[in-house]
Every structure is written in structure tokens, then in C-alpha cells.
Amino acid sequence: MKIDVRQREGVHILDVEGKITIGRGDVALRDAVHQQLAGGATKMLINLQEVSTIDSSGVGELVSAYTTVTHRGGKLKLVNLPPKVNDILQITQLITVFETFTDEDEAVGSF
Amino acid sequence: MIDAEAREYHLVIASRFENIELVQVVIEDALRQTAATDDQRHWIGLALREALANAIKHGNRLDPEKRVDVEAEVGPSLVRIRIRDEGQGFEPEEIRDPLSEENRFRADGRGIFYMRRLMDEVDFRFGPGGGTEVTLIKRLDTNHDNDNDDTSQEEAR
Numbered sequence: 001m002k003i004d005v006r007q008r009e010g011v012h013i014l015d016v017e018g019k020i021t022i023g024r025g026d027v028a029l030r031d032a033v034h035q036q037l038a039g040g041a042t043k044m045l046i047n048l049q050e051v052s053t054i055d056s057s058g059v060g061e062l063v064s065a066y067t068t069v070t071h072r073g074g075k076l077k078l079v080n081l082p083p084k085v086n087d088i089l090q091i092t093q094l095i096t097v098f099e100t101f102t103d104e105d106e107a108v109g110s111f
Numbered sequence: 112m113i114d115a116e117a118r119e120y121h122l123v124i125a126s127r128f129e130n131i132e133l134v135q136v137v138i139e140d141a142l143r144q145t146a147a148t149d150d151q152r153h154w155i156g157l158a159l160r161e162a163l164a165n166a167i168k169h170g171n172r173l174d175p176e177k178r179v180d181v182e183a184e185v186g187p188s189l190v191r192i193r194i195r196d197e198g199q200g201f202e203p204e205e206i207r208d209p210l211s212e213e214n215r216f217r218a219d220g221r222g223i224f225y226m227r228r229l230m231d232e233v234d235f236r237f238g239p240g241g242g243t244e245v246t247l248i249k250r251l252d253t254n255h256d257n258d259n260d261d262t263s264q265e266e267a268r
Contacts, residue, residue, distance in 0.1 A: 055160050064218045097215065097216075
């Protein structure tokens with residue numbers, strides 16, 4: 001699993017690639033989000049376009065990231081959810097918790 | 112009843128998360144020999160991941176000396192996978208509902224819920240000397256017209 005971070009208009013975009021699953025991907029996502037927070041990021045957008053699999057631990061990390069960023073007064077949103085990631089968030093009704101976008105420009109402009 | 116043409120697999124892994132990948136590769140490869148659609152392979156693989164993660168983390172408490180035993184019967188129309196750990200077991204009734212308002216923002220507690228949504232049957236048994244055995248069953252869709260309807264549309268209701 002790989003995470004690249006870039007910035008657009010003050011939004012920290014995390015491009016996630018691979019599996020967000022227990023033991024590796026979930027930890028990498030947690031570390032990346034905490035690193036951005038430590039660096040002062042308040043607007044975070046997680047780009048899930050290249051995510052092949054997410055399990056319950058990965059979903060848990062997304063929820064943790066959302067609550068951590070929100071509690072610190074920031075915003076965390078999701079963009080480019082692959083159908084299977086969308087499905088897995090739908091099953092646990094979390095899709096309504098996150099603000100999700102299919103277009104990055106629109107997502108960046110929404111902050 | 113399992114199919115007469117079912118292939119049987121028996122894997123034993125140490126309690127390390129990286130071993131989940133090994134089991135998943137074997138089972139998904141076996142599923143390629145069946146009528147399973149790409150979607151079914153993905154969802155069965157995910158349910159399997161959840162069961163293995165539970166066995167490693169909650170059952171064997173990440174003790175690499177403890178083993179997780181996996182037996183799979185992969186037939187043309189039915190898949191049955193049994194995963195056994197060496198842990199202390201748990202009370203299935205005490206599993207939290209991840210859909211309830213008070214649990215929605217919890218980081219954990221969704222694994223068994225996903226297993227039950229993704230598979231046709233999920234059964235837990237607890238050995239008298241300890242250990243949890245979970246059996247996952249999926250009936251494979253031989254009608255590929257329904258390639259995309261087996262999870263989100265049905266299960267999210």
C-alpha cells in the first residue's frame with residue numbers, strides 16, 4: 001500500500017493506492033493522516049481511486065481519521081470511491097457519514 | 112452437502128496478519144476454477160480476510176506460536192471455509208451492532224457484520240477446550256446475468 005500526499009488550494013490530498021487492510025494498510029493510513037494533522041493540515045481529502053480492497057480495519061481507520069480531523073476543527077472528505085469501496089461503506093451505512101465526491105475539482109472546491 | 116467435484120484445501124498459518132494474504136491467494140485461485148464471478152471472488156475473499164483477522168487478533172491474540180487452521184471445500188456451486196483458532200472464544204450475542212447510532216463512529220466491531228452480509232451462512236462453534244471455529248458458506252451464482260447484484264444492492268437493504 002502506498003500513500004502520496006499533495007496539496008491543492010490548501011487542501012491536503014492523500015492519494016491512496018493498494019489495500020487498506022489489517023496490519024499494514026490501516027496503519028499506513030493512520031500514520032499519514034496523523035502526519036498531516038501534525039503538520040497543520042485542516043482540510044484533508046482522501047483519494048481512494050486506486051484502492052483495490054478495504055476491510056473492516058481499513059473502514060475503521062477511515063472512521064477514526066474522520067473523527068480525529070473533525071474533533072480538531074478540520075474537515076476530511078473522500079473522493080473517487082471505487083464501486084467495491086463504496087459498497088463496503090454502504091453496507092455499514094457509513095456512506096452517509098462521509099462527504100464523498102466523484103470529481104476532485106468539485107471536492108477541492110467544497111472545502 | 113458439498114459438491115462431489117469439490118476441491119479440498121487445508122492450510123495452517125502462524126498468527127501473523129501477513130499470512131492472511133497467503134490464504135486469500137490460495138482460496139481466490141481455487142475460486143477461479145469455479146462458476147464464481149469476479150464480484151463473488153472479491154466478497155468471499157473479503158469475508159475470509161475478516162474471519163482470519165478475527166482468529167489472529169481476537170482469538171490467538173497475535174501470538175505467532177498459536178496457529179490458525181483453515182479447511183476449505185471449493186466446489187462448482189458451493190464454497191465452505193472453516194477457520195479455527197486457539198483462543199478463548201467469545202459470546203456472539205455480545206457483538207455490537209455497528210449500525211446503531213452509538214457504535215457508528217467506533218473504529219472496530221464491523222468484521223463479523225461484514226462476514227454475515229457477504230456470505231450466505233456464517234456459523235460459530237466453540238470447542239470444549241477453547242478455540243473458535245467459524246464456518247463460512249457461499250452458494251455460487253452460476254447465472255452470470257446477476258454478476259453485480261450479489262452484494263450492495265441486496266445486502267445494503
